[in-house]
Amino acid sequence: AALLSNNGNVLKSEGSYNNHLGLPLSLLRLTKKDELAVLEYGMSSPGEITALTHIAPPDIAVITNIKPAHLEFFKDIKAIALAKKEILNGMKSKGIAVLNGDDSLVREIAGKRKGKQLFFGTSEGHDISAENINNNGWKGTTFDLNYGQEKTKIFIPFFCKSSIYNFLAAAGVAYALSIPAQKIADQAKHLTSFSNRGGLVRLENNIKLIDDSYNSNPAALEMALKDLAKLPGNRKIAILGDMLELGENETEFHIQAGKKAAQLGLDLLVTIGPLSLNIAKGALASG
Structure with missing residues (x-):
């Protein structure tokens, strides 16, 4: 629009x-x-x-x-x-x-x-x-x-x-x-992000927060993690919540997301929610 x-x-x-x-x-x-x-x-x-x-x-x-x-x-x-x-x-x-x-x-x-x-x-x-x-x-x-x-x-x-x-x-x-x-x-050049959909929030001490908390799915999360990994920064932290409505394979989707986060070399991974515990397990399994 x-x-x-x-x-x-x-x-x-x-x-x-x-x-x-x-x-x-x-x-x-x-x-x-x-x-x-x-x-x-x-x-x-x-x-x-x-x-x-x-x-x-x-x-x-x-x-x-x-x-x-x-x-x-x-x-x-x-x-x-x-x-x-x-x-x-x-x-x-x-x-x-x-x-x-x-x-x-x-x-x-x-x-x-x-x-x-x-x-x-x-x-x-x-x-x-x-x-x-x-x-x-x-x-x-x-x-x-x-x-x-x-x-x-x-x-x-x-x-x-x-x-x-x-x-x-x-x-x-x-x-x-x-x-x-x-x-x-x-x-x-004048476009802006919608609230909670990938917008940049600048915090104190030159900390940059990407707020993409509105919703997610496995493909969108993988793309977001790849984007984060490519951005310049001294320390990169991903805070990830549950991805809902994924059906019988929901556990595996979360495990694979954790593996991808580990492969991309992020400095810290924080998971929130019962399904996202599997993201942490996937990351740990990948070292």
Whole structure:
């Protein structure tokens, strides 16, 4: 929503207003001045996104990735993919799908869809892509943005790899709306993090805290740990809580997270919660 805001009035979902109650509440905030609405369609079981598309079928639908989350309610990750596909089935017939082309499951569910599709990612061959990525530590990230036939330099004030994909997804929406690349570049440098979602908090004595406490899943945690390991600093500490709704393999997911933390050479690992005790066990098992 922030990336599109210099192109008109934009309504965005507040917090996690992404279910059968939250979506209508967001829509009720629409006014005649709003030109765009950025809405979240969430799910934790099959059929939920279909119900949301009946309330508001999207003109542009975005799928950022498909990862092991909410597995407690699904047979496997392919079942999650099918549930996310519901937004493609329920969008307007002439709508545009903006999809993560680096995610094999996203490409799989998009394979048989009729209608316009735009792919984004960090590999070649996408409509929207980032190349020559340069992480400048705490200062942020720069890269070259391929934007259809245009190319421009981008700076985003974020240091997490996931932020690049989030930006590319938003840029894909901007491209679908025919917003010029330079407008995207100008707005990118002013972006800020949402509360509890990877933002930087500067404490006393030059201590830097990354607050990514809102939610997590195994893939997101692994990416966050890798980002932490690459950042400059005299001492790196990870404080990790339970990852919920992971189903019958929840113990193994936490053990593997601990092993990854140990392999990355973090200085201290603190775990909070009964499931996260397995993160500690995994880390100890890996030395």
